[in-house]
Amino acid sequence: MIPLCIPEIRGNEWKYIKECLDTNWVSSVGKFVDRFEEEFAKYNEVKSAVVTMNGTAALQLALVALGVGEGDEVIVPSMTFISSVNAIKYVGAIPVFVDVDRETFVMDVNKVEELITEKTKAIMPVHIYGYPVEMDELNGIAKKYNLFVIEDATEALGTLYKGKLAGTLGDVGCFSFNGNKLITTGAGGMLITNNEELGKKAKYLSNQTKTITENGAMYHEEVGYNFRMPNILAAMGVAQLEKVDEYLEVKRRNARLYNDLLKGVKGITLTKEVDYVDNCYWLYSILVEDDFRMSRDELLNVLKEIGIQARPFFLPVHAMKPYSGSKCGDMNVTIDVSNRGINLPSSVSLTEEEVRIICDVIKNK
Template identity: 60%
Template sequence: MIPLCIPEIKGNEWKYIKECLDTNWVSSSGKYVDLFEERFKNYIESSQAVVTMNGTSAIHLALRVLGIGEGDEVIVPSMTFIASVNPILYVGAEPVFVDVCKDTYVMDISKVESLITEKTKAIIPVHLYGNMVDMEPLIELAEKYNLYIIEDATEGLGSEYKMNDGIWKKAGTIGHIGCFSFNGNKLITTGGGGMLVTDNIDLGRKAKSLSTQAKVVEDNNAFFHDDIGYNFRMPNILAAMGLAQLENIEEYISAKKEHARVYDEMLKNIEGISLSKELKNEKRCFWLYALVIEDDFGKSRDELILEMKKNYIETRPFFQPIHKMKPYKDFRCGNLCVTEELALKGINLPSSVGLKKQEIYKVCQVIQNI
């Protein structure tokens, strides 16, 4: 089986984790928690970084530190993983679903303003499959209506966006807060884990406090809690793995980009296949290689998935529309025709960092034969 996306373990993971085991620093204290935060914020070029247990908790923290809660609305795409949306309800707010672009699969900024009301407090752009949301016009909207931007940059780690002033900024560092997941299939992994980044020192400090049960250690080592916090701490042993992964991130990004180049070259002339579009002002990390199976391909997307499975190739359909799922079907939304179309036609192909060129050839040959 050619897997969809599995982690690459090739650096200091064993060495750093063994040190945690040898020294008994396996829980939430230990040097690797601080090191991972420090090195990650340096890589991402952000002033603050806070490790969490997963990406969901990072988004939850972001909403909480920004004061978003009961009676507030947050605009978010319906085409995303559910973790982008669930935290909105965790804090008592309501999601408002916006459509995506046909050729990039990310939030359609032209459809955001019509959904803004006096209840709107934030927007969560999701850099889906490594494709960047067009952030400059989104920032203009946020400033016009005094809204927060929380980037779900999980799938965009390593992608970059060129601002109007010519400066390239990494995904997650453009809005007020950026959030990441380090699940096993992500560009870098800690097995399970996440990160919140921000340039606002006060927000960063508050997030760190809330993530560790809002715990204050007094002079006699007693614990005092000055707020209602969460147990969102990342254990030292996971941070050790994250640090080792981060040391190889540029190599991983280069591999993903090369995989995408080969895929593009082999698939671009097949009738009935639409490849994603890269904006002029973005550099994509190509976390998952994505394309759309059009009506004139000859088989449906789901028929293709079954044929690929018969050839021992793992694929995955695009995320299904959240606004059609039972817990969310009654929330406000715009016209989501593109989201619903892509949900029926979009497919992700094998995209592991360690994917071999001959495996890409096999995937593409099977598609050509079909």
């Protein structure tokens, strides 16, 4: 069995978590919470980082902190994990769906402007499977219309766009440390920003807007949220972050091998490579075209029977029950890509031999 994407736990995780248990610092304050935020901010070269209980909470927190709420429109791709869209819904805002690009599977920035109305308040680019949205163009549009940019970088830790890290390119970037992500805390998330005031506000909102009065009582000025991450999980996060560059190197090495072995296979389209993008390759992805010798779903079945865990691309969110009837642009590429896409095994523990086996099945079985 070759799994799709499993965690890699071979650093200081046990040591740091044991320290939390031994010292009784298990809850939402503690040195590892502070360290995880500081070290994540340092890694991404940003001023503020606020840790949360998951990536969805980080996205919701970003929207609330920026003042996006009731009746505001937020432009988001339909081909994403539903969390991006649900976060918009949670704050009472309205998701407006934009199509994706055929070669990169991420938001097509050329189709964003036509969806902007006087109600639009923000754009949420999602760096799907690790590939970054064309952020220079998108930031240009956001500037022109005075919109916030909230990057859903949950799948793109370590991705570089024109030398800058994904998640640092908009007003706020959000990450996930779910078990299948590049680094994991079991469940967890992080919000990052270069706007220190915004970072402070997000931290305050994530902790029930708690302040302490002179005699030590708790006072709350606004309705806040309990989005905090416990010290035990932050301890795991610190240990995982120590390994992030090593893990990225393996992911990229395996992606290069996939590219070499699958290049030129009739009916298989690879993810676009351009010189100004260094994809983290969170999930290595291909499209199965009409001239491949079998359908996308037949290939998924062949892989499954051999014990190779692959996954079809995300289904378009705009066609799911909670969002049917939502405002959308043309969704032709989204539907096409969603019907053709496959994520191939991408764990850090994936060996070169396993990549060769997978590619051999795609080419010959």
